Amino acid sequence: MSLEQLPLLQQLMLVLAAVVLFTSFALLEQARLVAAIHAFAWQGVLVAMVTAIVAASGGLAHLFFSAALTLALKALLIPWMLHRLVRRLELDRHREPLRRPALVVMGALALVIFSYWLVLPLVQQELLFTRNIVAVSLAVVLIGLLMMVIRTQAVAQVLGFMSMENGLFLAAVSATGGMPLVVELGVAFDVLVAMILFGVFFFQISESIDSLDVDRMTRLTERAEDDS
């Protein structure tokens, strides 16, 4: 069964999922923090749209609620909080270009291919659609992880973390029609609390090392102990 034979709504979902993946790349490459936050907000909007489409096509009422929750949390509240923190920490003009952009993009591409390879076991004729979308979500998760590894700026790391969360949510919604409500609420609550704590930490870190470049925090390595 080829992609064109899928129902129209599923095709639309695949397109949206692809755009989510695209925003992940945009997030990864973005040098300016404010622009990165905007890219993240758009990713949230897209994930909410996918959720709403799943809800509409499957007639799953509780997913409409999840879509609204995602939109409120990932597209509005968290970007707004980050925006405010960035302004209060006077980082709005902060630019931090990647050191080797070509290499990073190649790495991210490799992760996308790896994700497709990893979900190969799901190959079954009727699972074509699911496999695609699980692979895309896994790629979003892994690119978020990559972003946390290569970015040394705390706000950028948090964006990576949150986009991982988006990928997870996308997987849950599109592959399984959403987790049970109690789990979804718990996850949303955890994400919100995590965001608040991240905000607290931005201030603690910038107080402590006068910057949000977490690579400067090197007091606790095993090697440092030998030197002392």
Add this chain to the structure above:
Amino acid sequence: MSALPWVVFTPLAGALLLASIRRPQWAGWINVLVSAVTFLATLVLAFTVAEQGVLAVSMFRVDAFNVYLLVLTAFVGMTTAIFSRPYMQYVRDTGRVNRRGMRLYHAMFQTFMFTMLLALSTDNLGVLWVAVEGATLATVLLVSLYRTPEAIEAAWKYFILCGVGIALALFGTVLLYFAAQHVIEDPAAGLSWSALHAVAPQLQPSIMGLAFVFLLVGYGTKIGLVPMHQWLPDAHSEGPTPMSAVLSGLLLNVALYAVVRLKMLVDGSLANADTPHLAGYLLMGFGLLSFLVAGLFLHRQRDIKRMFSYSSIEHMGLMTFAFGLGGPLATFGALLHMLVHSLTKSAIFVTVGHAAHIAGTQSIDHIRGLIRTQPTVGWGLLLGVAAIAGFPPFGVFTSEFLLLTATMKTQPWFAVPLLIGLAVAFAGLFRHLHPMVYGAVPEGQQPVPANMLPVAVHLGLVLWLGLSIPGFLARWLDRATELIAGVPLL
């Protein structure tokens, strides 16, 4: 009326109460009281479960495996609360924490207990995930409580590493749910462990295998398995000592508990596949690696709390290995080891907290002559380390002996690295311990107010478990063994 709601929700109520109390003196006592009520509730629960076998109420399910961990968790929580009251009072008097910090500390202590008990008692794997993530969130601000640059660095590392790890575990949970949907009709039951366990052989093996890899890496980060262990020594060494005691004694156990529960599902699903022991082999590999690497790292530590956190990684590695080995004997040994390790390690951290106050530093090089300055602390440390290093007649010896026997029976070659690892770890601990306990006393070193009751009780219990495991406990562990390994030992 069932004791279950009391077990889970007493700490939550306590956390809310403690967040609103402004007087640190009262907060310490209330913390003890709440913990004691929780412990009593778990005891009642344990009796109920002993009579009925399995207690299942909506989202919760308590059987032989988790009930003993519930009792253990509440018990260690209670003794740590008893220890933390004068300890945190002392910390406040020395000006390292202000009033707001104390409020945060007490509220988060109980929140942490709530997440631990929820994670243990829930039947829903999604709620389990939420609770384990909640435990990170509750403790991360406590790691940075002293606001030193080191503490903030440790907390950030802890937050990011555990956040990433646990995100991977969520992906695994999603895959699990995906596999369940092809078998279980009711979407609400798709994450229920008992429902999944009942249909485990029908779950699609390829998806379950993939899910388990993600879940193991995710929860393994929390267990402190090498190479995802980087956060653990930092978080343990920089946070307040009562926190180190509960992190080491409880959080690691709960993460391991989650992995074992998931392994039971995966084993059921993979039984007829090409790689029936995939989960077991993965656990054995990660476990052995952690065990050996942590043993070596023990030697080069300069900070006393860091040293004991590496010892925790070593023991968690050993337990992970044993659960991976499977079979009734190894499982029984691992369950016993979870129990004795928790008791011993939290006792050690309590003692270490006092020792660090006596010396005014956590640096091993500057802690000297404890046994002369304050004999109770000195002896506590000596006996605690003897116990954790696996000396007879302590309980750790019994469980390690069982584990070694099981290894020799099923995979004799693995006994060699195990024995070498045990010797290396033993040497690592004792080369640091000896000068700390017996060395020359620095001038002007004074005893500090110390409450050694929790240590005495814990070590007494470990000694008792080493000499003779009481019948009811042995039966209890045996039922848990039967649940996990399929066959009872006794």
